[in-house]
Amino acid sequence: GESVGLHLPTLSVQEGDNSIINCAYSNSASDYFIWYKQESGKGPQFIIDIRSNMDKRQGQRVTVLLNKTVKHLSLQIAATQPGDSAVYFCAENIGPKGYSTLTFGKGTMLLVSP
Amino acid sequence: DVKVTQSSRYLVKRTGEKVFLECVQDMDHENMFWYRQDPGLGLRLIYFSYDVKMKEKGDIPEGYSVSREKKERFSLILESASTNQTSMYLCASSVGPFYEQYFGPGTRLTVT
Numbered sequence: 001g002e003s004v005g006l007h008l009p010t011l012s013v014q015e016g017d018n019s020i021i022n023c024a025y026s027n028s029a030s031d032y033f034i035w036y037k038q039e040s041g042k043g044p045q046f047i048i049d050i051r052s053n054m055d056k057r058q059g060q061r062v063t064v065l066l067n068k069t070v071k072h073l074s075l076q077i078a079a080t081q082p083g084d085s086a087v088y089f090c091a092e093n094i095g096p097k098g099y100s101t102l103t104f105g106k107g108t109m110l111l112v113s114p
Numbered sequence: 115d116v117k118v119t120q121s122s123r124y125l126v127k128r129t130g131e132k133v134f135l136e137c138v139q140d141m142d143h144e145n146m147f148w149y150r151q152d153p154g155l156g157l158r159l160i161y162f163s164y165d166v167k168m169k170e171k172g173d174i175p176e177g178y179s180v181s182r183e184k185k186e187r188f189s190l191i192l193e194s195a196s197t198n199q200t201s202m203y204l205c206a207s208s209v210g211p212f213y214e215q216y217f218g219p220g221t222r223l224t225v226t
Contacts, residue, residue, distance in 0.1 A: 008154075032212045043118075043204050043217035044157070051212075089157070093212055100211040101147070101172065104157040 008087060010109045019077040021108045023090030028071060032093035034102065035064060035075045039086045047075070047088075077110075085112045117141070118218035120205055126224045133192040135221050137205030145208045146188035147215060148172075148180065150201040157204065163188055164211075195225045 013019050025033065031052035036044035050057045050064045050073075057064050063076040073090050087109050091102040121136035139146065147162040149172075159172030161180040169180050177199060181189045188207075192199055202222050206215040 034214055036217075041220075043206075043219050046214045046216065049214055101159055101162060102215060103159075106154070106156045 008107050008109045010111060012111045012113065013080050015080060015082060015112055015114050017080050019080045019084070019110060019112075021075045021077075021088050021110065023073040023075075023105050023108075025071050025073055025090065025092045025105075026103070027092060027094050028068070030092040030094055033064070033066060033073050034091045034093075035062075035073075036089045036091065036104075037084075037086045038089065038107070044089060080110075080112050082112045082114055085110055118205055118207055118216050120203075120218040120221050122221050123219060124222045124224075126226065127192075127195050128226055129196060131192075131195050131225075133195050133223065133225075135190040135192075135203055135205075135223070137188045137190070137207075137218055138186055139188075139207040139216070140186065141207065141209070141216075142185065143207035143209050143216075144185075145210060145215075146182065147206040147208075148178075148188065148190045149204045149206065150174070150199075151204055151220070152201050160190065195223075197225050199223065200225045 034049045035047040038044045048059045048064050055066050061078045065074045087107045089107045090105045118139045127133050145164050148160045149157045151157050158174050163169045163182040179191045202220050204220045205218040208215040
């Protein structure tokens with residue numbers, strides 16, 4: 001399969017642990033953020049998003065935290081499972097209203113051991 | 115569910131060939147995007163389109179062009195393929211700005 005994981009920071013956890021993946025974003029004017037999961041050989045899959053008027057948002061087993069003061073985003077995965085092993089990307093929305101684009105971070109590889 | 119399909123999963127072309135990568139989405143999304151993904155470099159935006167017949171350059175448009183004649187279809191064209199265009203190409207669509215992008219499975223292009 002594809003190796004998008006070369007040269008990436010890696011987080012190794014045991015099954016059942018909670019995982020925290022961090023991301024620093026670049027633009028203080030960004031007002032929309034997304035986390036994606038990419039498994040080997042597949043396209044990125046949307047996990048959760050958050051807008052800048054919030055500092056926390058929860059989904060199923062996942063929580064995203066946004067700290068605008070230090071331009072930091074984190075993804076928390078509860079009770080991590082082997083199926084969560086993948087590369088995780090954060091993305092920030094940049095550009096003028098009307099047509100803006102996402103800028104992606106380089107990604108973090110999450111490895112979950114049974 | 116949103117479905118974004120790409121014409122090929124794997125493609126091998128020779129240097130100098132003209133290459134067409136096709137992307138189709140079935141959710142009537144306004145915006146469509148082409149990215150390339152390389153180890154260590156992440157996803158980089160090549161071109162995007164926010165409406166039929168409209169296109170905008172992304173971060174790395176050199177060597178590429180695009181076509182959007184119908185809302186559901188966005189094509190990436192490599193006018194004269196070169197070895198440095200060997201990469202994974204990902205198409206995405208979204209309903210508009212400030213909404214999530216849905217990705218296709220990718221096309222792994224090798225230029226020899």
